[in-house]
Amino acid sequence: xxxxxxxxxxKTFYTPTGPQTVVRDFxxxxxxxxxxxxxxxxxxxxxxxxxxxxxxQDATAGGVxxxxxxxxxxGLERAMVFQSPSLLPSLTALDNVLLAVDQxxxxxxxxxxxxxxxxxxxxxxxxxxxxxxxxxxxxxTQQRVAIARAFAMEPRFLLLDEPFGALDSITRxxxxxxxxxxxxxxxxxxxxxxxxxxxxxLLSDRIILMTDGPEARVGREIDVALPRPxxxxxxxxxxxxxxxRNEILEFxxxxxxxxxx
Amino acid sequence: xxxxxxxxxxxxxxxxxxxxxxxxxxxxWSADLPSPMKTWEESKLYIMQPLEKRGEMDQGIGLxxxxxxxxxxxxxxxxxxxxxxxxLLLGASQLLSKMFDPVIQVLRPISPLAWLPLGLVLFRQxxxxxxxxxAICSMxxxxxNTMHGVRAIPQDYINVAKVLxxxxxxxxxxxxxxxxxxxxFTGFRLSLGIAWLVIVASEMLTGTPGVGGFLxxxxxxxxxxxxxxxxxxxxxxxxxxxxxxxxxxxxLRTA
Numbered sequence: 001x002x003x004x005x006x007x008x009x010x011k012t013f014y015t016p017t018g019p020q021t022v023v024r025d026f027x028x029x030x031x032x033x034x035x036x037x038x039x040x041x042x043x044x045x046x047x048x049x050x051x052x053x054x055x056x057q058d059a060t061a062g063g064v065x066x067x068x069x070x071x072x073x074x075g076l077e078r079a080m081v082f083q084s085p086s087l088l089p090s091l092t093a094l095d096n097v098l099l100a101v102d103q104x105x106x107x108x109x110x111x112x113x114x115x116x117x118x119x120x121x122x123x124x125x126x127x128x129x130x131x132x133x134x135x136x137x138x139x140x141t142q143q144r145v146a147i148a149r150a151f152a153m154e155p156r157f158l159l160l161d162e163p164f165g166a167l168d169s170i171t172r173x174x175x176x177x178x179x180x181x182x183x184x185x186x187x188x189x190x191x192x193x194x195x196x197x198x199x200x201x202l203l204s205d206r207i208i209l210m211t212d213g214p215e216a217r218v219g220r221e222i223d224v225a226l227p228r229p230x231x232x233x234x235x236x237x238x239x240x241x242x243x244x245r246n247e248i249l250e251f252x253x254x255x256x257x258x259x260x261x
Numbered sequence: 262x263x264x265x266x267x268x269x270x271x272x273x274x275x276x277x278x279x280x281x282x283x284x285x286x287x288x289x290w291s292a293d294l295p296s297p298m299k300t301w302e303e304s305k306l307y308i309m310q311p312l313e314k315r316g317e318m319d320q321g322i323g324l325x326x327x328x329x330x331x332x333x334x335x336x337x338x339x340x341x342x343x344x345x346x347x348x349l350l351l352g353a354s355q356l357l358s359k360m361f362d363p364v365i366q367v368l369r370p371i372s373p374l375a376w377l378p379l380g381l382v383l384f385r386q387x388x389x390x391x392x393x394x395x396a397i398c399s400m401x402x403x404x405x406n407t408m409h410g411v412r413a414i415p416q417d418y419i420n421v422a423k424v425l426x427x428x429x430x431x432x433x434x435x436x437x438x439x440x441x442x443x444x445x446f447t448g449f450r451l452s453l454g455i456a457w458l459v460i461v462a463s464e465m466l467t468g469t470p471g472v473g474g475f476l477x478x479x480x481x482x483x484x485x486x487x488x489x490x491x492x493x494x495x496x497x498x499x500x501x502x503x504x505x506x507x508x509x510x511x512x513l514r515t516a
Contacts, residue, residue, distance in 0.1 A: 056420055074424045086417035090439030099435065103425045 001032040001067075004053075004157065004189065008062030011048050022048050024215040025062070028208060032156075035183060035190040037200035040210030040219075041252065046193045047161055049210075053191060054080050054159050066157075076104045079155035081163040085142035087134040093145045094130035097121060097152050104153035120152035121145070123185075124178060140171035147175070151182055160192045164199065176202055177232065184229045197248050201226070202235055209248060212255050220251055295486040303486040318470055318478045322494050329460050329471035330498070332388075336395025337456040341449055344400035345407050348448070349441070352411025369401045373459040377466050387467035391460075398459045402451035410444025411437065443513050450506035457499045472498075 009026040012019050022045040030036050038046040051057045053064050055074035063070045066077070079100070087096045097117040105113060121127045124144040134142050143163065150158055163179075164172040176199055183190060183203070194200050200207050204224055211219040222244055226235055235241055280297050287294040295303070304322075306313075311323025351358040373394050380390030414437065422436050464473030476491035 054424060056423060074426055076426055078424075080420075080424045082417060082420065084417055086421050088418060088421065088435055088439070091435065099427075099431075100425055103427065 001156075003029040003031045005029050005065040006049070006053070006062075007065065009049065009052065009059050009064070010061040011045070011052065011057070012060040021060075021215050022213050023217070025217050028218060028221075030189060030191065032189055033187045034206065035188075035192065035204045037192045037194055037204035037207045038210060039194060039197065039200045039207050039248065039252075040216065041212055041255070042195055043213055044210045045213045045216040046195075046210050050080075050159050050161050050191060050193045053157075054078055076153065077155050078157040078159055079104075079150035079153045080159040080161065081143075081146050081150045083162045083165050085134065085139070085146040087142055087145055087149075089134050092131050092133055093126070093137065094118065094121060096134070096145055097149045100149045101152050104155065117148075117152055120148040123151070123182065124148045140167055140175065143167060143171075143175060144178070147178070147182070156189060158188055158190045160190065160194075162193055162195070164196075165194075172199075173232070179203060180230055197245060197252075200224075200248075201241060201244060202230060202232060207244075207248065209251050219255065222247065293485060295489060300486040300489045303484065304490040307487070307490060318475055320470065320475075322472075322490065325470065325472050325475050326494055326498055328469075329464065329473065332391060332464075332469075332471060333395060333453075333456045333460050336392045336459070337399055337453055339392055340396035340398075340400035340452055340456065341403050343396065344403035344448070344452065345445055347400075348404040348407025348445070349411055349437070351404065352408040352441075353437075358408065365401065365404065368397075371398075373398045373462045374466070377463055381467075387469055391463040391467055391469065394463045395456045395459045399452040399456035402455065403445065403448035406448030406451070407441060407445045410441035413444065414440045443510070446506070446510045446513050450503065450510055453502055453506055454499065457495070457502060461495060 006026060006028050009023060010021065011023045012021045014020075026049055028036075038049060040046045048057065052059050053071075055071055055078070065071070066075075087093070088099070091099065094114075094117055097120060098114060101108075101113040101117050102110075105116075108116075118127065118130065121130050124147055126141055126144050126148075129137055129141060129145075134145070137145070143166075147163065150160075160179075164175050167175065180203060190203075192200070192203055201224055207222045207224060209219045209222065210216045224244065226238060226240060283294075284297050287296040287299075307320075307322040311321040313321040314324060351361060376394045376397055377390060380393040381387070384390050384393060418436050418440060422432050427435065460471065461473035461476065464471045465477040468474055468477065472491050472494055476488055479485075479487035479491070
């Protein structure tokens with residue numbers, strides 16, 4: 001399988017106060033099975049990049065190429081977890097997952113897809129809430145359903161847009177550990193957008209640090225050479241972890257200063 | 262519990278005060294205005310035997326109200342049958358909404374009294390003309406609320422529909438309809454209120470049996486107490502309808 005290529009990606013928004021180029025000349029390749037974190041300050045355009053990869057927005061210039069073909073819209077080989085759970089309110093948790101599974105695998109038997117949806121609810125630890133509607137579930141549980149929905153599609157690419165940003169810190173840790181487990185169980189290509197340094201270090205193989213917007217680009221890339229399987233406590237005990245953490249924080253710090261001046 | 266009892270007592274006081282004013286007005290101001298007592302005496306027959314049919318117009322108030330309600334139900338259903346899909350279309354399409362917004366804004370404030378003669382010209386019979394009038398007057402809140410409902414669908418759900426590549430039909434049944442339904446129902450409630458307002462005018466002009474028709478006939482027969490009977494009936498029925506719709510609406514919102 002060939003890498004996902006992002007070439008000269010540029011996005012300009014035409015606002016009433018004039019054109020605003022959020023991202024300019026963003027380049028990277030993402031290898032199959034790689035977990036990549038896009039890290040940067042809020043508003044630096046990292047979510048815009050992800051949303052273009054998802055096909056929800058068009059690039060102004062450049063583009064995203066999968067298997068030698070430029071994408072021109074959303075595709076079922078790319079599943080997305082949004083910052084808010086974004087579950088359809090009229091469907092139960094299970095039906096939300098099932099809808100996605102049915103879309104991704106329309107040729108499967110109904111029963112087979114149903115079992116798969118149930119399996120993924122079990123994997124995210126909320127099998128017993130399958131028959132409840134989103135409004136009856138806590139924010140954390142809803143986000144678990146959203147994660148189950150994306151993973152159950154068994155897509156080639158998982159796009160995670162600050163998936164834990166809206167959660168309290170305890171729930172966030174729980175779901176980060178869950179994501180570590182899910183990715184360890186079955187290697188997948190994951191692109192994670194985050195502004196949480198520890199989250200990026202815990203989850204990813206490579207961190208792409210973005211410079212501050214406007215006109216954000218790839219500032220630095222860091223290979224996270226920490227052994228897998230990872231656990232939060234084991235990772236934090238390694239000297240390499242702190243070296244990388246400091247490097248990232250320094251980068252973010254210096255760029256936020258640049259931004260202020 | 263205490264509070265609802267107190268509220269009930271207060272509303273009784275309010276009603277008593279208004280009846281008192283009415284009695285004073287009939288005693289001191291207008292001799293033609295029947296007093297509350299006289300109204301009750303002359304209306305007793307219609308209220309105590311609400312389902313009695315003595316002649317085409319001379320019927321119990323329950324029957325008359327039922328005729329009107331059936332007519333309103335037909336016209337209202339006709340109105341929302343056109344109004345809800347129209348609202349969905351206008352909400353979904355910028356182009357259509359820009360095209361038809363001025364038309365709607367002009368048609369909306371037209372009184373039922375103006376539509377009815379046009380209905381008579383078009384359909385040549387009073388019953389279809391009445392239904393046409395009710396439908397065309399009452400559909401606008403449904404159109405407008407449905408339209409706003411479609412526009413208010415959270416971007417999150419639209420993104421999910423895109424990412425999951427839902428077919429147009431699934432977008433409609435799984436995203437659009439469930440998110441729009443509460444708005445639609447607000448529209449239905451307002452539409453029903455208008456439909457009930459229109460019924461009186463349309464029955465008066467067409468002389469068909471119903472609360473409005475009866476009201477106009479009794480005015481022409483100089484039995485003024487029955488005008489008051491009809492007015493009160495119209496109010497009570499309208500109030501009940503509104504409460505019922507509000508109940509359903511609340512159920513939908515919390516569901």
